[in-house]
Amino acid sequence: MPFTCIAIDDEPLALKLIEGYIRRMPQLKLIQTFEDAIAGSEFIRHHAVDILFIDIEMPDISGLALVSALSEKPQVIFTTAYKNFAYEGFELDAVDFLLKPISFERFKKAVNKAVDAIEKKTIRNNEAEHFFIWSEYKQVKIITSHILYIEAKDDYVCVYLKNARPVLTLITLKEMLTKLPADKFLRIHRSYIIPLYEIQEVSGRKVRLHSGKEFPVSNSYYNEFKNTLNPKNT
Structure with a gap:
Protein backbone atom coordinates (compact mmCIF):
# COMPACT_ATOMS: atom_id res chain seq x y z
CA MET A 1 0.00 0.00 0.00
CA GLU A 127 5.19 -4.75 19.21
CA ALA A 128 3.31 -2.59 21.72
CA GLU A 129 -0.05 -4.24 20.95
CA HIS A 130 0.71 -7.11 23.35
CA PHE A 131 3.29 -8.39 25.81
CA PHE A 132 3.84 -11.39 28.08
CA ILE A 133 4.06 -11.52 31.88
CA TRP A 134 4.68 -14.38 34.30
CA SER A 135 1.65 -15.43 36.34
CA GLU A 136 1.17 -18.69 38.24
CA TYR A 137 4.36 -20.25 36.78
CA LYS A 138 3.41 -19.58 33.15
CA GLN A 139 3.66 -16.73 30.67
CA VAL A 140 0.37 -14.98 29.98
CA LYS A 141 -0.24 -12.85 26.89
CA ILE A 142 -1.69 -9.42 27.68
CA ILE A 143 -3.32 -7.48 24.84
CA THR A 144 -2.87 -3.81 25.68
CA SER A 145 -6.24 -2.71 24.26
CA HIS A 146 -7.96 -5.15 26.67
CA ILE A 147 -6.52 -3.52 29.80
CA LEU A 148 -9.03 -1.75 32.05
CA TYR A 149 -6.51 -0.63 34.67
CA ILE A 150 -3.49 -1.88 36.60
CA GLU A 151 -3.17 -1.91 40.38
CA ALA A 152 -0.22 -2.51 42.72
CA LYS A 153 -0.98 -4.96 45.54
CA ASP A 154 1.91 -5.36 48.01
CA ASP A 155 4.71 -7.04 46.00
CA TYR A 156 2.41 -7.89 43.10
CA VAL A 157 0.73 -6.07 40.25
CA CYS A 158 -2.80 -6.97 39.17
CA VAL A 159 -3.82 -6.38 35.56
CA TYR A 160 -7.60 -6.00 35.17
CA LEU A 161 -8.87 -6.96 31.72
CA LYS A 162 -12.03 -6.70 29.64
CA ASN A 163 -14.01 -9.95 29.63
CA ALA A 164 -11.28 -11.92 31.42
CA ARG A 165 -10.15 -12.62 34.96
CA PRO A 166 -7.45 -10.37 36.46
CA VAL A 167 -3.83 -11.45 36.01
CA LEU A 168 -1.50 -11.23 39.03
CA THR A 169 2.24 -10.93 38.44
CA LEU A 170 5.31 -10.42 40.63
CA ILE A 171 6.73 -7.15 39.24
CA THR A 172 6.57 -3.48 40.18
CA LEU A 173 4.39 -0.81 38.57
CA LYS A 174 7.57 0.85 37.33
CA GLU A 175 8.55 -2.34 35.49
CA MET A 176 5.01 -2.69 34.15
CA LEU A 177 5.17 0.81 32.63
CA THR A 178 8.13 -0.22 30.47
CA LYS A 179 5.94 -2.87 28.81
CA LEU A 180 3.17 -0.42 27.90
CA PRO A 181 2.94 2.10 25.03
CA ALA A 182 3.80 5.44 26.64
CA ASP A 183 1.23 7.36 24.59
CA LYS A 184 -1.66 5.19 25.82
CA PHE A 185 -0.98 4.52 29.51
CA LEU A 186 -0.24 6.78 32.45
CA ARG A 187 0.66 6.25 36.07
CA ILE A 188 -1.58 8.47 38.23
CA HIS A 189 -0.79 7.12 41.71
CA ARG A 190 1.78 4.91 43.40
CA SER A 191 -0.83 2.14 43.14
CA TYR A 192 -2.47 2.73 39.74
CA ILE A 193 -1.80 2.83 36.01
CA ILE A 194 -4.73 3.64 33.74
CA PRO A 195 -5.22 3.56 29.95
CA LEU A 196 -5.96 7.02 28.57
CA TYR A 197 -8.55 5.58 26.19
CA GLU A 198 -10.64 4.38 29.16
CA ILE A 199 -11.01 7.84 30.75
CA GLN A 200 -14.61 9.05 30.77
CA GLU A 201 -14.33 12.15 32.94
CA VAL A 202 -11.99 14.04 35.25
CA SER A 203 -13.22 15.96 38.28
CA GLY A 204 -10.56 17.74 40.29
CA ARG A 205 -8.09 15.03 41.22
CA LYS A 206 -10.40 12.12 40.54
CA VAL A 207 -10.64 10.12 37.33
CA ARG A 208 -13.63 8.04 36.30
CA LEU A 209 -13.23 5.33 33.69
CA HIS A 210 -15.89 4.05 31.29
CA SER A 211 -16.37 1.09 33.64
CA GLY A 212 -17.54 3.54 36.34
CA LYS A 213 -14.53 2.89 38.56
CA GLU A 214 -12.92 5.99 40.10
CA PHE A 215 -9.27 6.60 40.94
CA PRO A 216 -7.41 9.34 42.81
CA VAL A 217 -4.63 11.26 41.08
CA SER A 218 -1.85 11.77 43.64
CA ASN A 219 0.20 14.96 44.03
CA SER A 220 3.32 13.25 42.67
CA TYR A 221 1.68 12.46 39.33
CA TYR A 222 -0.83 15.30 38.98
CA ASN A 223 1.26 17.65 36.82
CA GLU A 224 2.17 14.89 34.37
CA PHE A 225 -1.47 13.81 34.27
CA LYS A 226 -2.70 17.36 33.64
CA ASN A 227 -0.10 18.00 30.94
CA THR A 228 -0.90 14.73 29.18
CA LEU A 229 -4.59 15.60 28.98
CA ASN A 230 -3.90 19.22 27.99
CA PRO A 231 -0.60 19.27 26.06
CA LYS A 232 -1.06 22.90 24.95
CA ASN A 233 -0.70 24.00 28.57
CA THR A 234 2.81 22.53 28.85
Whole structure:
Protein backbone atom coordinates (compact mmCIF):
# COMPACT_ATOMS: atom_id res chain seq x y z
CA MET A 1 0.00 0.00 0.00
CA PRO A 2 1.56 3.34 -1.03
CA PHE A 3 2.37 6.04 1.50
CA THR A 4 0.09 9.06 1.31
CA CYS A 5 1.67 12.48 0.91
CA ILE A 6 0.88 16.12 0.25
CA ALA A 7 3.04 19.05 -0.86
CA ILE A 8 2.77 22.67 0.26
CA ASP A 9 4.64 25.46 -1.55
CA ASP A 10 3.57 28.96 -2.58
CA GLU A 11 5.70 28.73 -5.75
CA PRO A 12 3.75 26.92 -8.53
CA LEU A 13 6.88 25.76 -10.39
CA ALA A 14 8.47 24.31 -7.24
CA LEU A 15 5.20 22.58 -6.41
CA LYS A 16 4.98 21.15 -9.94
CA LEU A 17 8.50 19.73 -9.61
CA ILE A 18 7.73 17.99 -6.31
CA GLU A 19 4.46 16.69 -7.75
CA GLY A 20 6.31 15.21 -10.72
CA TYR A 21 8.90 13.55 -8.48
CA ILE A 22 6.19 12.03 -6.29
CA ARG A 23 4.42 10.57 -9.32
CA ARG A 24 7.67 8.87 -10.38
CA MET A 25 7.80 6.90 -7.13
CA PRO A 26 5.30 4.00 -7.00
CA GLN A 27 5.54 3.73 -3.21
CA LEU A 28 4.03 7.22 -2.88
CA LYS A 29 0.46 8.38 -3.42
CA LEU A 30 -0.05 12.12 -3.88
CA ILE A 31 -3.33 13.16 -2.29
CA GLN A 32 -3.22 16.92 -2.75
CA THR A 33 -0.96 19.91 -3.40
CA PHE A 34 -1.39 23.37 -1.88
CA GLU A 35 -0.10 26.83 -2.74
CA ASP A 36 -2.06 28.12 0.27
CA ALA A 37 -0.27 27.04 3.47
CA ILE A 38 -3.33 27.64 5.69
CA ALA A 39 -5.48 25.38 3.50
CA GLY A 40 -2.75 22.74 3.60
CA SER A 41 -2.59 22.94 7.39
CA GLU A 42 -6.36 22.44 7.67
CA PHE A 43 -6.18 19.45 5.33
CA ILE A 44 -3.53 17.76 7.49
CA ARG A 45 -5.65 18.23 10.61
CA HIS A 46 -8.54 16.30 9.05
CA HIS A 47 -6.82 13.68 6.89
CA ALA A 48 -4.26 10.95 7.43
CA VAL A 49 -0.99 11.96 5.78
CA ASP A 50 2.19 9.87 5.91
CA ILE A 51 4.67 12.32 4.37
CA LEU A 52 4.54 16.11 4.12
CA PHE A 53 6.72 18.04 1.66
CA ILE A 54 6.66 21.68 2.70
CA ASP A 55 8.41 24.91 1.78
CA ILE A 56 9.67 27.08 4.64
CA GLU A 57 9.38 30.66 3.34
CA MET A 58 5.68 31.31 2.58
CA PRO A 59 3.62 34.51 2.89
CA ASP A 60 0.80 33.56 5.29
CA ILE A 61 2.68 31.24 7.63
CA SER A 62 6.14 29.73 7.51
CA GLY A 63 6.53 26.00 7.03
CA LEU A 64 8.34 25.86 10.38
CA ALA A 65 5.42 27.50 12.22
CA LEU A 66 2.89 25.31 10.43
CA VAL A 67 4.65 22.07 11.37
CA SER A 68 5.26 23.26 14.92
CA ALA A 69 1.51 23.82 15.38
CA LEU A 70 0.51 20.31 14.30
CA SER A 71 -0.50 18.00 17.15
CA GLU A 72 -0.13 14.90 14.96
CA LYS A 73 2.86 15.25 12.66
CA PRO A 74 3.47 13.21 9.50
CA GLN A 75 7.05 12.58 8.38
CA VAL A 76 8.20 16.06 7.36
CA ILE A 77 10.55 16.88 4.49
CA PHE A 78 11.29 20.60 4.29
CA THR A 79 12.09 22.22 0.93
CA THR A 80 13.71 25.66 0.78
CA ALA A 81 16.11 27.89 -1.11
CA TYR A 82 17.83 28.96 2.12
CA LYS A 83 20.44 26.89 3.99
CA ASN A 84 20.09 28.81 7.24
CA PHE A 85 16.76 27.15 8.13
CA ALA A 86 18.22 23.65 8.41
CA TYR A 87 18.77 23.75 12.18
CA GLU A 88 15.20 24.87 12.92
CA GLY A 89 13.88 22.17 10.59
CA PHE A 90 15.69 19.34 12.34
CA GLU A 91 14.64 20.75 15.73
CA LEU A 92 11.08 19.90 14.64
CA ASP A 93 12.15 16.30 13.97
CA ALA A 94 12.04 16.73 10.20
CA VAL A 95 13.21 13.61 8.43
CA ASP A 96 15.16 15.63 5.85
CA PHE A 97 15.86 19.11 4.52
CA LEU A 98 16.03 19.62 0.74
CA LEU A 99 17.79 22.65 -0.68
CA LYS A 100 16.36 24.02 -3.94
CA PRO A 101 16.92 23.30 -6.78
CA ILE A 102 16.19 19.70 -5.82
CA SER A 103 17.51 16.80 -7.88
CA PHE A 104 15.47 13.62 -8.23
CA GLU A 105 18.29 11.55 -6.66
CA ARG A 106 18.33 13.77 -3.59
CA PHE A 107 14.52 13.63 -3.45
CA LYS A 108 14.58 9.82 -3.53
CA LYS A 109 17.07 9.73 -0.66
CA ALA A 110 14.77 11.89 1.47
CA VAL A 111 11.75 9.74 0.63
CA ASN A 112 13.63 6.56 1.57
CA LYS A 113 14.48 8.08 4.95
CA ALA A 114 10.81 8.97 5.51
CA VAL A 115 9.61 5.50 4.50
CA ASP A 116 12.19 3.89 6.79
CA ALA A 117 10.99 6.04 9.71
CA ILE A 118 7.35 5.10 9.04
CA GLU A 119 8.14 1.39 8.85
CA LYS A 120 10.15 1.48 12.09
CA LYS A 121 7.30 3.28 13.84
CA THR A 122 4.82 0.67 12.55
CA ILE A 123 7.00 -2.13 13.93
CA ARG A 124 7.19 -0.42 17.33
CA ASN A 125 3.41 0.05 17.40
CA ASN A 126 2.80 -3.60 16.50
CA GLU A 127 5.19 -4.75 19.21
CA ALA A 128 3.31 -2.59 21.72
CA GLU A 129 -0.05 -4.24 20.95
CA HIS A 130 0.71 -7.11 23.35
CA PHE A 131 3.29 -8.39 25.81
CA PHE A 132 3.84 -11.39 28.08
CA ILE A 133 4.06 -11.52 31.88
CA TRP A 134 4.68 -14.38 34.30
CA SER A 135 1.65 -15.43 36.34
CA GLU A 136 1.17 -18.69 38.24
CA TYR A 137 4.36 -20.25 36.78
CA LYS A 138 3.41 -19.58 33.15
CA GLN A 139 3.66 -16.73 30.67
CA VAL A 140 0.37 -14.98 29.98
CA LYS A 141 -0.24 -12.85 26.89
CA ILE A 142 -1.69 -9.42 27.68
CA ILE A 143 -3.32 -7.48 24.84
CA THR A 144 -2.87 -3.81 25.68
CA SER A 145 -6.24 -2.71 24.26
CA HIS A 146 -7.96 -5.15 26.67
CA ILE A 147 -6.52 -3.52 29.80
CA LEU A 148 -9.03 -1.75 32.05
CA TYR A 149 -6.51 -0.63 34.67
CA ILE A 150 -3.49 -1.88 36.60
CA GLU A 151 -3.17 -1.91 40.38
CA ALA A 152 -0.22 -2.51 42.72
CA LYS A 153 -0.98 -4.96 45.54
CA ASP A 154 1.91 -5.36 48.01
CA ASP A 155 4.71 -7.04 46.00
CA TYR A 156 2.41 -7.89 43.10
CA VAL A 157 0.73 -6.07 40.25
CA CYS A 158 -2.80 -6.97 39.17
CA VAL A 159 -3.82 -6.38 35.56
CA TYR A 160 -7.60 -6.00 35.17
CA LEU A 161 -8.87 -6.96 31.72
CA LYS A 162 -12.03 -6.70 29.64
CA ASN A 163 -14.01 -9.95 29.63
CA ALA A 164 -11.28 -11.92 31.42
CA ARG A 165 -10.15 -12.62 34.96
CA PRO A 166 -7.45 -10.37 36.46
CA VAL A 167 -3.83 -11.45 36.01
CA LEU A 168 -1.50 -11.23 39.03
CA THR A 169 2.24 -10.93 38.44
CA LEU A 170 5.31 -10.42 40.63
CA ILE A 171 6.73 -7.15 39.24
CA THR A 172 6.57 -3.48 40.18
CA LEU A 173 4.39 -0.81 38.57
CA LYS A 174 7.57 0.85 37.33
CA GLU A 175 8.55 -2.34 35.49
CA MET A 176 5.01 -2.69 34.15
CA LEU A 177 5.17 0.81 32.63
CA THR A 178 8.13 -0.22 30.47
CA LYS A 179 5.94 -2.87 28.81
CA LEU A 180 3.17 -0.42 27.90
CA PRO A 181 2.94 2.10 25.03
CA ALA A 182 3.80 5.44 26.64
CA ASP A 183 1.23 7.36 24.59
CA LYS A 184 -1.66 5.19 25.82
CA PHE A 185 -0.98 4.52 29.51
CA LEU A 186 -0.24 6.78 32.45
CA ARG A 187 0.66 6.25 36.07
CA ILE A 188 -1.58 8.47 38.23
CA HIS A 189 -0.79 7.12 41.71
CA ARG A 190 1.78 4.91 43.40
CA SER A 191 -0.83 2.14 43.14
CA TYR A 192 -2.47 2.73 39.74
CA ILE A 193 -1.80 2.83 36.01
CA ILE A 194 -4.73 3.64 33.74
CA PRO A 195 -5.22 3.56 29.95
CA LEU A 196 -5.96 7.02 28.57
CA TYR A 197 -8.55 5.58 26.19
CA GLU A 198 -10.64 4.38 29.16
CA ILE A 199 -11.01 7.84 30.75
CA GLN A 200 -14.61 9.05 30.77
CA GLU A 201 -14.33 12.15 32.94
CA VAL A 202 -11.99 14.04 35.25
CA SER A 203 -13.22 15.96 38.28
CA GLY A 204 -10.56 17.74 40.29
CA ARG A 205 -8.09 15.03 41.22
CA LYS A 206 -10.40 12.12 40.54
CA VAL A 207 -10.64 10.12 37.33
CA ARG A 208 -13.63 8.04 36.30
CA LEU A 209 -13.23 5.33 33.69
CA HIS A 210 -15.89 4.05 31.29
CA SER A 211 -16.37 1.09 33.64
CA GLY A 212 -17.54 3.54 36.34
CA LYS A 213 -14.53 2.89 38.56
CA GLU A 214 -12.92 5.99 40.10
CA PHE A 215 -9.27 6.60 40.94
CA PRO A 216 -7.41 9.34 42.81
CA VAL A 217 -4.63 11.26 41.08
CA SER A 218 -1.85 11.77 43.64
CA ASN A 219 0.20 14.96 44.03
CA SER A 220 3.32 13.25 42.67
CA TYR A 221 1.68 12.46 39.33
CA TYR A 222 -0.83 15.30 38.98
CA ASN A 223 1.26 17.65 36.82
CA GLU A 224 2.17 14.89 34.37
CA PHE A 225 -1.47 13.81 34.27
CA LYS A 226 -2.70 17.36 33.64
CA ASN A 227 -0.10 18.00 30.94
CA THR A 228 -0.90 14.73 29.18
CA LEU A 229 -4.59 15.60 28.98
CA ASN A 230 -3.90 19.22 27.99
CA PRO A 231 -0.60 19.27 26.06
CA LYS A 232 -1.06 22.90 24.95
CA ASN A 233 -0.70 24.00 28.57
CA THR A 234 2.81 22.53 28.85
